Each structure stands twice: as structure tokens, then as C-alpha cells.
Amino acid sequence: MSDFSLESDELTFYREHGYLVRRDVFSTEEVERLRRSVETAVRKAFDQTRDGQTYILDGKRFVDIGHMTVQFEHSPGSETIRVIEPVQHLHPELDDLVADKRIVSPVRSILGGHISIWTNKLNLKRGREGSGFGWHQDSPYWIHNCDHVDRLPNVYLAFDDATEANGCLKVIDRSHHRGCLPGTADGSQLGGFFTEPNCFSEEDAVSLALTAGSIALFDAHTIHGSSPNHTDEARRAIVMTYQPANFPMLKTGVIRNINL
Numbered sequence: 715m716s717d718f719s720l721e722s723d724e725l726t727f728y729r730e731h732g733y734l735v736r737r738d739v740f741s742t743e744e745v746e747r748l749r750r751s752v753e754t755a756v757r758k759a760f761d762q763t764r765d766g767q768t769y770i771l772d773g774k775r776f777v778d779i780g781h782m783t784v785q786f787e788h789s790p791g792s793e794t795i796r797v798i799e800p801v802q803h804l805h806p807e808l809d810d811l812v813a814d815k816r817i818v819s820p821v822r823s824i825l826g827g828h829i830s831i832w833t834n835k836l837n838l839k840r841g842r843e844g845s846g847f848g849w850h851q852d853s854p855y856w857i858h859n860c861d862h863v864d865r866l867p868n869v870y871l872a873f874d875d876a877t878e879a880n881g882c883l884k885v886i887d888r889s890h891h892r893g894c895l896p897g898t899a900d901g902s903q904l905g906g907f908f909t910e911p912n913c914f915s916e917e918d919a920v921s922l923a924l925t926a927g928s929i930a931l932f933d934a935h936t937i938h939g940s941s942p943n944h945t946d947e948a949r950r951a952i953v954m955t956y957q958p959a960n961f962p963m964l965k966t967g968v969i970r971n972i973n974l
């Protein structure tokens with residue numbers, strides 16, 4: 715595995731189940747440095763929200779700053795950032811991370827050729843306040859901006875140990891085989907982004923408890939979500955999404971090919 719490509723059994727597992735875990739891909743020292751970069755990026759994003767465009771969806775606060783969207787935690791008046799998308803431009807280490815061969819080589823194995831960046835986001839899930847993510851697929855959200863949603867693999871990198879207690883990522887095993895599924899029709903503004911519960915069984919959920927520095931790859935059609943953080947410590951992660959080469963990024967419209 716010296717070039718970090720997927721072994722054939724890993725690729726077979728990914729194709730069959732819609733996800734794959736690789737443990738301890740980044741060292742403790744690397745993860746510590748990345749955590750510092752993440753916090754610098756968060757401070758930078760927070761400062762920029764002062765000049766952004768604020769809007770509320772289902773009572774949740776979002777701020778757009780140019781092409782970047784910052785989402786705040788759901789409790790009324792919260793100043794805690796929940797998600798930043800895209801994020802790589804906020805720190806050179808994050809910019810390097812999205813092109814790191816340990817992230818990119820497995821994606822190339824899946825897509826079978828040269829690749830470019832689709833999007834990336836920081837999911838911060840701070841201690842106690844960090845809210846969960848309802849069950850959803852990414853593909854129905856992206857299909858409006860992209861005609862190749864079948865070819866947008868995600869790589870989730872854990873910056874902290876992720877456990878059931880702090881809200882680790884969960885996936886619905888094999889759910890990606892069914893393509894885009896209907897969203898809920900509950901009348902809310904964001905409801906359509908959450909997968910209609912009758913379309914899957916939570917009995918098929920797999921909790922991806924990960925040590926910091928581990929990665930999980932998952933398909934854009936894979937139903938996934940996570941619980942709130944019930945601990946005092948943050949559960950931070952970045953989700954980096956790729957596509958075949960020469961396509962523009964979501965939001966920025968810029969083409970960011972990755973040259974290995």
C-alpha cells in the first residue's frame with residue numbers, strides 16, 4: 715500500500731457497502747498540528763462573518779461570506795460555529811491536506827483517474843453544544859449543481875477520537891446502491907434534504923468510531939448522519955469531496971485539479 719491506493723479487497727468493500735475505514739492514516743503529531751490549523755481557520759471564519767450575509771433557515775443561522783458558508787449551532791443566539799464550507803482556503807495546512815496523497819490516492823482508486831476538488835467542510839461539533847446531523851444523502855443536495863453525482867466520493871478525516879458518545883459518523887450500510895432517495899416532506903425549509911425514513915432501516919446503521927487521524931470514505935449516495943456530542947470535548951472533522959478532473963468546484967466555480 716506504499717502509494718496509498720486502495721487494495722482490491724478495500725475497493726470491493728467500498729463498492730459493496732458504500733463506505734470504507736482506514737485507521738491511523740495521520741500521526742498524532744500531524745493531527746495535533748492540524749487541530750491548531752483548524753482553530754486558526756475557525757477564528758478567521760468567525761471574524762469574516764461580521765461582513766457576511768446572514769439568513770435563517772428553519773430557525774438556524776447561516777452566514778455567506780463570498781463563496782464560503784458558515785453555519786452556527788442551533789441554540790438561539792449561539793456564536794458557536796458548527797460548519798464551514800468550503801474551508802481549505804482558510805489555512806495553508808488545510809490547503810495542503812486536501813491534496814495529501816493519503817487522502818487523494820484512495821479517491822483516485824475509486825474514480826479511476828485524475829481528480830479535482832468538489833468541496834470540503836469542517837464539521838466542528840463542540841463539547842455539549844455540538845448538534846447532530848439527521849440521516850441524509852449528499853447526492854440530492856448536489857444534483858442541482860452537478861451532473862455526475864455518482865462520482866463524488868467523500869473522505870472524512872477525524873481530528874479527534876470519534877465515539878458514540880461524542881457523535882461519530884454513522885452510515886446506512888449498502889444504501890448507496892439505490893441512488894438519490896426522496897427527502898422528507900415535513901413542510902420545513904430544510905426537510906427535503908433529509909432522507910424519507912420509510913426508505914431505509916436504522917437497523918442497517920454502522921457507527922464509524924474512529925481514532926483521531928483515521929479516515930472514512932463514503933459514497934455521495936450513502937445515507938449518513940450522526941448524533942449530538944454528549945461529551946465535554948469537541949469532535950472535529952473535515953469532509954473532503956472529490957470528482958473527476960477538470961470540473962469546477964461547488965460554490966466557487968473554480969477548477970482545482972489535484973496533481974499527484
Ligand SMILES: O=C(O)CCC(=O)C(=O)O
Binds near residue numbers: 835847881882884
Ligand atoms: O460530521 C458528521 O458527523 C456528519 C457529517 C455529515 O453528515 C455531512 O457533512 O454531510
